[in-house]
Amino acid sequence: MSEAIGFIGLGLLGLPMATNLVDAGHSLRVYNRTASKAAPLVARGVPLVTRAVDAVTTGGVVVSVLWDDAALESVVTGDGFLEKLGPDGVHVSMSTVLPETARRIAALHARHGCTYVEAPVFGRPEAAVARKLWIPFAGAPAGRERARPLLEAMGAQGIFDFGDAVGAATVVKLAGNFLIISAARSLGEALSLADKSGVDARAVVEMLTTTLFPAPIYQSYGKMIADKTVPFTQSQIPKKDLGLFLRTAEQVDSPAPLSSQLYDLVSR
């Protein structure tokens, strides 16, 4: 069934995901703070609205893919957003935020009779285009049921159900991003030792990623580091997401010696 969907946030990840929805035959109304980024969709006849709330259909589904907690909070609390979404409305929130932010915003939704489903995304923009995203999700059962086919249409190759309690999927996302950053930086340190010892880093990557570490993360970062092509981008994502990991670890009293060290490294 094709569903009318509001889509808020057409960044590097949001735009290809919205495009996948359009390709799947869904009717979208889109909003982005920088309107010009919607051009590829507008060219295909997708209506672009000037306020986030105008993307919302009462009782419908609205998807958001935003940069951080503040952006998400500002969309949800502004302009009568939740009042318009109303009873039976579902907000599929795909931003990476603090679990406590997700829980607080979910409670706000409940007070308006609507449902907050968290569905943070693992995958780079190319993976969204290639429909190779991995998505953990959590929230009330009816909301998850409605979200699932849309997540598939957005480009998920796998969806992982973490149950009713909002916050769980966000914890998984923070844990996963920390592991990705740790793997990438550890590879950098290991391959630097090889390189500076006169050992061909490409041969080391070839061995390790066909034996102990046959995982896409190790293969792709290993190749980039060995080839000295963009070993670490200027992306702000590692710093932001490690910051969220650390704040959450502090809140739940979980040890964080490696994430702290990684945060220092990516902040340099």
Added chain:
Amino acid sequence: MSEAIGFIGLGLLGLPMATNLVDAGHSLRVYNRTASKAAPLVARGVPLVTRAVDAVTTGGVVVSVLWDDAALESVVTGDGFLEKLGPDGVHVSMSTVLPETARRIAALHARHGCTYVEAPVFGRPEAAVARKLWIPFAGAPAGRERARPLLEAMGAQGIFDFGDAVGAATVVKLAGNFLIISAARSLGEALSLADKSGVDARAVVEMLTTTLFPAPIYQSYGKMIADKTVPFTQSQIPKKDLGLFLRTAEQVDSPAPLSSQLYDLVSR
């Protein structure tokens, strides 16, 4: 062709590797500092000698699997070991040591006309029994050629050739062990965050090791950590091998912020 082999070091890894050689039809003479550990081989008729040098056949192959640099150095420099090994003799050295130790000992061998092949081992004792070891190796071509079939017989499922220069395979081993320890400790930190946030760590492992990290290291450590069964053993190996990584990094002026942090962690 079955070859007469001296085998020095019947520890947790050495014993199953020596057993594999016997199973493959090779004639061994074995030595171990603690003689009693040779009992399973002695019971099968394998001669146990009382000095390392007595395991050596002139012009033959001698294999050593020892705990550290000092043990390797003591075997090689003691009792006329190299004089007896002599021209055409090959020493297949499978201990994890400093690359500089490997190079220095290789030069000592060369002075006696014999060949030092380094072939440090990736794999736990169970992997040796199951013939699932991964072995990088380096050294003079003739020595490597003679070592290869023996490494296969010892239980290698893959052998990776790092060329003529001794030290290269040892660097690969140190880099790989650092990555293993980093992955395991990072998983511990990620799964602790999940657990303390009330998220089922088993479900997190299940998702992450079938998506981003489909690698044996993540799967086995992830399961152990989630099940709270022996998350980190009392093994001295991580501390020893991270120490070797750090000393080598210092020597070649390679950055080591994560290996330093991990060394602190495993030293607690």
